[in-house]
Amino acid sequence: MWLLDRFLKKLVRQGQLIIVESNGQRHSYGVSEGEAPVTVRFHDPEAPHFVASHPYMGSGEAYMDGRMTVDDEDVMGLVRLILKNTIRDNANMLEGGIIPRTLQHVTNRFQRFNWEKRSKQNVAHHYDLDDRLYNLFLDKDRQYSCGYFTDPNNNLDQAQLDKKIHIASKLALESGQRILDIGCGWGGMALFLSQIADVEVLGVTLSEEQLKVARKRAKEAGVEDRVKFELIDYREVKGRFDRIVSVGMFEHVGPPYYKSFFNHCRDLLTEDGVMLLHTIGRLGLPGATDPWTNKYIFPGGYCPALSEIVSASEHSGLILCDVENLRLHYMYTLNHWYENVLAARADIIKLYDIRFYRMWTFYLAGASAAFQYGQMCNYQIQYTRKRDSLPITRDYMFERETQLRAKS
Structure with a gap:
């Protein structure tokens, strides 16, 4: 002692x-x-x-x-x-x-090498868990990323809807466009974009369980002809897209692949294309993923400092148009998830066991505290290939967001 x-x-x-x-x-x-x-x-x-x-x-x-x-x-x-x-x-x-910290940082750097086979294994570790688990603590649309709280007292469903609206307003969608959703999860964002605009969406994921749910949802919504989902690594996506959106996926790319990620996104975008990247980030200087999280929750995961994102994207020629730091929104989101997990204690233990339940509460509690007291934050970063692809002021974002909220 x-x-x-x-x-x-x-x-x-x-x-x-x-x-x-x-x-x-x-x-x-x-x-x-x-x-x-x-x-x-x-x-x-x-x-x-x-x-x-x-x-x-x-x-x-x-x-x-x-x-x-x-x-x-x-x-x-x-x-x-x-x-x-x-x-x-x-x-x-x-x-x-x-x-020794040096040993930890060397190990951490090695674990960030997310080549294609390893990326799929890392994704399966977290996202191919029993499908019922996520129903127990996420919102109705299964948005497993930072919500957007226009009011801290809003419920989880409202915050996740507002997140989708907030992102859509930054994409400046137009009728007839092709959209790529990198890391589409269970399909909620792709389906939402198809509902608010006359667009075609391709969602890509490495999770077999997420793919099954996303395709089922598209079929049930009667939009499987224009909202498609594929089990494919982002590095293998071909074609050209007017818009690219990526929510909660960049944390799994790994710093050694940042430059190639942005280069590939540039090649996939049309000349007038717009990209919106939504990712957990780090305040201040680059750091390291703690070993417990790396072993039990997100193997190969890393939350980058803004400098790491920007320096990598600069090599691609993409133009950074807008950056927003959602400083406390993920804390509010995680607090809802944590409370939902506590309420579902018996069900989660029945699905897995008491050890898993403790692991999951420790994970959510630690993440919430990191956004409240630590270095974690959430960035939304907008890119274009041309400087005149979007209006010259940000007014269009607020106008579109107001319109979408009125319809929701």
């Missing part, structure tokens, strides 16, 4: 954390500041050292395995308390414990 005790004495300055060892001995860190303390209980004598030795990986695995529990199952409270303390001068304390 001495190593964890030393670690927490330096770390916790805001809020109060109580640790109860397996022998019943209690330790208190920080002050309550009017909020209820978060109480963590260890159930074997080696668990505290395991967590302190490599905090990101250790805390996640200890919680999943039941070696560490949180009173009232308040893992969100625990993660928030830890992360809000790491935004100070000791922010690096969670990046590896006694494991």
Whole structure:
């Protein structure tokens, strides 16, 4: 316990954390500041050292395995308390414990090489889970990406509808256009674009489960003739498109492939084409994906700094027209998902087991806290091939968004 005790004495300055060892001995860190303390209980004598030795990986695995529990199952409270303390001068304390950071960064860099076969394996790891899982915590349209909260009090369905409207307004759709949706998920964005405009859409994914659902939805909507979905890597897409939209997929591309991604998108766009990239990003300088997330949630995933995106796209000749940082919207989105998962506890355990349920709550809690206290954000970046492809002011976005909301 001495190593964890030393670690927490330096770390916790805001809020109060109580640790109860397996022998019943209690330790208190920080002050309550009017909020209820978060109480963590260890159930074997080696668990505290395991967590302190490599905090990101250790805390996640200890919680999943039941070696560490949180009173009232308040893992969100625990993660928030830890992360809000790491935004100070000791922010690096969670990046590896006694494991050398250099080794972690070398490993992380290797894991970002998402060649085609590996990309499909990485996608299957997360998106080919039991189809019923996503019904339990996502919105009705299965939008598995950052919503857009015109009001923080809006429900999840409204926020995800507003996200689709917000993106569509930036695409400046016109009748008869061809649209490419890179990383189409379960088809919600592609189907929405076909509903609001007379356009043809091709959605591509590497998830076999998502493909089945997307094609079924297009058939049920009677639009399978103009909204098509294919199981294909973005690198293999051929043809020309008037618009390209990519939502929540760029996180899986990997920095070694950023330049080729943008080069290929440029080649796929018509001369007057417009592209809208929606991706989780990183405030400030480039960083690294924490090892627990890389192992259990998004293998090969990486959230880029804005500088990494822009420097890569500059080589393609694409013109960056607009950048928006959705600073807090993903926190609100994740909070809804987290609450939905808590409400579906029994169903998720029945689908998988208690370990999976703990893993999923730890993932969502950590992600929410990262958008609230850490370096995570969400970028929407608009590109064109020509500087006169869009109106010279941004008024068209707001006008179109108002029109679409009025019709929804």
